[in-house]
Amino acid sequence: MTQTKIPATPTIRRLPSYLHIIKQAQSEGTEYISGTVIANELNLEPIQVRKDLALTGITGKPKRGYPVGELICAIEHFLGWDTPKKAVLIGAGNLATALSGYQEFKYHGLNFVAAFDTSADRIGKTIHDVPIFALDELAAKVKELEVTIAVLTVPSSQAQQTAETVVQAGINAIWNFTNTKLKVPDHVAVQREDLTSGFAMLSVMISGSIQTND
């Protein structure tokens, strides 16, 4: 994987919101949607939306906007959401249970096929129909089930050690819900989900500097 800086990060983070609005428009029978309509829904500048969408390769028609069907396909393709992916949950506690029940992920090709834990109380049970196995079985199951993504929901104190087990099991993509910055080999992609950054946004809004309604 090429190691590049990521100027497009905010764009990529915004695309799912665009997709949500465009799909809603489609379900209401709309054939074309303008960047301005999307921008107004999300309290963004229209120029920003047009720049973001340009990344997907689709251009709008003057006075009509973007063709809704094509735009949906282009965004989903850009995000890789048109390719189904198998994922495992590492840690089978409350957060893993919440994530495994989150329907939206399935629509984006993310399928949880197994969960792993070290607690005897949990092993052998299921969370939202996802079977829980012992962490020792990870490598075998990853191979058997052709898993490509691990979602890390263990306590932060166990994060690094567990991440190493995940990498040794042959997984190259980690969605990290712990508070730990993981040290992993260069070929492993890590996305850290930092819940405090959302709280930062809310705090600043409350303190009166900005407001958003997205």
Place this chain on the structure above:
Amino acid sequence: MTQTKIPATPTIRRLPSYLHIIKQAQSEGTEYISGTVIANELNLEPIQVRKDLALTGITGKPKRGYPVGELICAIEHFLGWDTPKKAVLIGAGNLATALSGYQEFKYHGLNFVAAFDTSADRIGKTIHDVPIFALDELAAKVKELEVTIAVLTVPSSQAQQTAETVVQAGINAIWNFTNTKLKVPDHVAVQREDLTSGFAMLSVMISGSIQTND
């Protein structure tokens, strides 16, 4: 609250990561930290980090960097994290349980004082020492406990209706973990936590376009 566009959103989202690194440096006895060190940790451009930190009003010294203690205070003050806030969890399921057990929030002044649910199975119990009440009691408890934030973790289908109950109870800040874009009065701040946007990042990384290790 003034209705303004939010050019600083990505900056605000990055500040908690900076804070985490700077606090770690402090715990190791470091007195000054450079923007470049922070940038390298997070795979960002140093100019980006310096611009972001300028927003907090602290400037670095040439060749030494930022004074660690001052910088921590400035970021926490900018984010409003130096003021404790009382929050309630609306919905007391798996996600609420996970959030109530997340220690990091306490360090940032976010205190969960109560949870609310409509399920008789849950009312009267606790999640991580947070008592669960009937949703009917929300308005009274908000007044009694001086709550300013509601964290919405109900199913998306109940999100709008529940948000209205929250607003009627006198809460002006909603942290929305549902998939619904809430319609609320202008004076109510809403931060939507969109987990699919993190998955979008990971998907694009896997598809090989970009890589990050934050």
